[in-house]
Amino acid sequence: MKSLVKEFTKGIIKENPTFVLVLGLCPTLAVSVTVVNGIGMGIAATFVLLGSSLIVSLIREFIPSKIRIPCYIVIIATFVTIAELCMKAYSPALDRSLGIYVPLIVVNCMVLGRAEAFACKNNLARSFFDGLGMGAGFTLALILISGIREFLGSGQILGHTLIKGFEPIFVFGMPSGALLVIGLLLGFFNFLKNRKA
Amino acid sequence: MKSNLIVSGSPHIHNKESVPRIMWTVVLSLIPAAVAGVIIFGWDALWVTLVATVAAVLTEWICGLLTKKKVTISDGSAVITGILLAYNLPSNVPLWLPIIGAVFSIAIGKQIFGGLGQNIFNPALVGRVFLMASWPKYMTTFAKPFNYDAITSATPLAILKEGKILEHISYWDLFLGKHGGCIGEVCILALLIGAAILLIKGYISWHIPASFILTTAGFTYIFAGVQLFHGDWLFHILSGGLILGAFFMATDYVATPLTAKGQLIFGVGCGLFTAIIRIWGGYPEGVSYAILMMNATTPFIDRYTKNKIYGTK
Numbered sequence: 001m002k003s004l005v006k007e008f009t010k011g012i013i014k015e016n017p018t019f020v021l022v023l024g025l026c027p028t029l030a031v032s033v034t035v036v037n038g039i040g041m042g043i044a045a046t047f048v049l050l051g052s053s054l055i056v057s058l059i060r061e062f063i064p065s066k067i068r069i070p071c072y073i074v075i076i077a078t079f080v081t082i083a084e085l086c087m088k089a090y091s092p093a094l095d096r097s098l099g100i101y102v103p104l105i106v107v108n109c110m111v112l113g114r115a116e117a118f119a120c121k122n123n124l125a126r127s128f129f130d131g132l133g134m135g136a137g138f139t140l141a142l143i144l145i146s147g148i149r150e151f152l153g154s155g156q157i158l159g160h161t162l163i164k165g166f167e168p169i170f171v172f173g174m175p176s177g178a179l180l181v182i183g184l185l186l187g188f189f190n191f192l193k194n195r196k197a
Numbered sequence: 198m199k200s201n202l203i204v205s206g207s208p209h210i211h212n213k214e215s216v217p218r219i220m221w222t223v224v225l226s227l228i229p230a231a232v233a234g235v236i237i238f239g240w241d242a243l244w245v246t247l248v249a250t251v252a253a254v255l256t257e258w259i260c261g262l263l264t265k266k267k268v269t270i271s272d273g274s275a276v277i278t279g280i281l282l283a284y285n286l287p288s289n290v291p292l293w294l295p296i297i298g299a300v301f302s303i304a305i306g307k308q309i310f311g312g313l314g315q316n317i318f319n320p321a322l323v324g325r326v327f328l329m330a331s332w333p334k335y336m337t338t339f340a341k342p343f344n345y346d347a348i349t350s351a352t353p354l355a356i357l358k359e360g361k362i363l364e365h366i367s368y369w370d371l372f373l374g375k376h377g378g379c380i381g382e383v384c385i386l387a388l389l390i391g392a393a394i395l396l397i398k399g400y401i402s403w404h405i406p407a408s409f410i411l412t413t414a415g416f417t418y419i420f421a422g423v424q425l426f427h428g429d430w431l432f433h434i435l436s437g438g439l440i441l442g443a444f445f446m447a448t449d450y451v452a453t454p455l456t457a458k459g460q461l462i463f464g465v466g467c468g469l470f471t472a473i474i475r476i477w478g479g480y481p482e483g484v485s486y487a488i489l490m491m492n493a494t495t496p497f498i499d500r501y502t503k504n505k506i507y508g509t510k
Contacts, residue, residue: 171330180305187309 004129011133017110018141018182019189024110027101028142029178035158038146039139040094041101044083046135048105049114051079053131056119063120072115073106080105110138148181149173216313219400220273226391227280227445233374233384237342238288242380245295246283252299253279260308274313278302281321284381284441285485286328289340294332298324318492319449322485329485339377350377353436358481371435382438392444401448404460405467409443410434412468421476439471442484452492459495459502466491 017023027045031037055075056063063071084102087095095102105111114134119127151157153173155166171177234242257275261268269275279299286295302324307316329336341350351359353366353376366376374384381388395401414430421428433439447453447467454463467487474483 167332169331170333171327174330176330 004125007126007129008133008136011130011135011137012140013137015134016137016141016189017134018138018145019186021110021113022186023113024108024138025182027104027108028145029175029182031098031101032142032146032149032178032181033153033173034097034150035143035146036094037097038142040087040091040098042135042139042142044087044098044102045105045108045111045138046132047083048076048079048108049111049131049135049138050128051082052076052111052115053119053127054124056115057122057124057127060120068120069112069116072112072120076111076115077106110134145178145181145185148185149177153177216274217272220277222398222400223395223445224273224276224280226394227277227284227381229387229390230284230381230384230441231280233387234284234288234380237374237383238340238380241340242288244292245286245288245290245380246280248292249283249286249295249299250276250279252296253282253303256300256303257308260304260312264308266312269313272313275303278307278320278324281319281381281446282324285321285325285379285438287336287339287378288380289338290335294328294335298328301327314451316451317495318489319446319452322446322489322492325485326489339379341377342375342383352376352378352481353432354475355481358475368431368435371432376436378436379438382441385435385440388440388444392440395444395448401444402457402460404457405447405453405464406443408461408464409447409467409471410439412465413439413471414468416469416472417476420472433472433475437475437482438484442471442488443467446485447488447491452495454495454498454502456499456502456504459498462498462502463491463495466494 011017015021018025018028024045027041031041052072052075056072080103083105084095087098087102114131118130122130147157149172151162152169153171155161155163155168169177172181231243231246234246253275254270257270258268261270279302282298282302283295286298302320305327306318306320306323307313310316337351337355339350339352353371370376372385374386376383392401392406396403414434417433418428418430419426421430421433443464447464454460467484470487470490471483474480474486480486
């Protein structure tokens with residue numbers, strides 16, 4: 001039981017997919033304009049990660065190692081399609097604002113990376129908690145980045161204006177702002193890590 | 198007893214030049230443009246320049262304290278960054294704008310890379326582009342020259358960009374700076390005085406400014422007119438930030454190529470990008486983007502224009 005908790009928590013801090021493994025940066029850069037987008041993307045990716053980790057872990061004995069990557073992609077694509085159709089049906093506004101980046105979860109290297117590096121070598125329960133932890137880490141990172149960007153870029157959080165008279169810094173709403181925020185946060189977390197060591 | 202015999206590697210002959218000496222001379226050479234800016238735009242121009250400079254120096258100091266490195270404010274490089282940043286701002290901006298720009302220039306543009314000598318981009322331009330992308334409405338409203346109220350006017354390049362016919366503005370007015378624009382870029386005469394000081398002292402070479410300005414002139418002569426070879430090249434030299442950029446920002450020691458050949462390539466690239474942005478781009482002025490883009494190519498240029506060691510193939 002204790003090891004399962006560990007599989008879950010490692011994804012949030014020690015092996016955070018965004019800030020430590022530096023995986024899945026494309027959706028992170030692209031959709032982190034607003035917190036709502038960040039949460040939506042995080043939940044969709046977590047769902048796909050969970051589903052693909054489970055299935056890959058279940059059938060890991062049957063997948064020939066030579067064609068394992070195409071097999072993973074088929075499994076991942078299945079869950080991405082489910083996520084995309086659900087999002088289109090129940091939250092069309094979110095689907096419109098995330099756009100192409102929902103189908104692009106298929107090629108998110110974080111999802112494929114966990115299937116290749118973890119789920120194909122571990123049992124069902126461990127894979128499930130690993131996927132959950134990674135998804136949570138990804139979602140939290142997205143919320144942090146999109147929170148900073150939404151506040152600085154438009155002066156709002158979740159659509160609520162926080163400080164009156166704050167002149168929004170437009171650049172943080174643009175792609176260059178995403179690179180800036182992620183770069184500075186990466187530097188900051190590395191700084192913390194180095195200081196601890 | 199301490200030995201008087203010092204054994205050291207070559208070069209053994211030194212002159213009195215040092216980084217602080219060069220930097221403070223550059224500061225001196227920038228003063229004529231500040232005087233012109235104050236005459237043209239009033240005391241606002243002075244306040245913006247002072248605020249930006251003080252903010253840049255303070256940021257440099259704080260960064261030095263935080264990183265526990267030697268505090269390097271006395272070498273004058275932060276002062277230059279502050280002044281150059283202010284020269285790229287309109288005189289009527291709110292005073293928090295130069296502060297944020299200067300902090301960004303020094304902290305993100307310079308100190309994050311490791312301080313003077315390590316920055317890959319010109320820090321002042323990094324700050325300027327950051328402000329331009331963040332608060333375009335403040336960065337593109339300019340005070341009218343010799344009219345110290347809040348009347349705004351567009352730069353000649355912006356008027357041209359909007360497709361309006363330029364009301365007659367003489368080359369002489371452009372040369373003296375009697376038009377809307379940023380604090381330090383309008384008065385070509387003052388900038389040329391400063392540039393002459395640097396050229397005579399040998400602190401900058403002619404390669405980058407000459408190739409930069411000539412390329413812009415040639416390209417706008419060919420393509421900026423109603424038909425080919427009818428462009429108003431003199432207008433394009435005298436308006437916007439071309440002179441300021443070519444002499445004071447594209448010649449930054451750190452972010453530009455080392456060899457003469459490399460500097461010529463750098464200048465031609467700057468001129469090309471400037472002309473392309475001015476003629477077909479979304480912005481009226483492209484000098485700062487052109488210099489930043491070419492800054493990014495500097496390591497590449499340096500690699501392919503390395504001087505050959507005599508005797509090798």
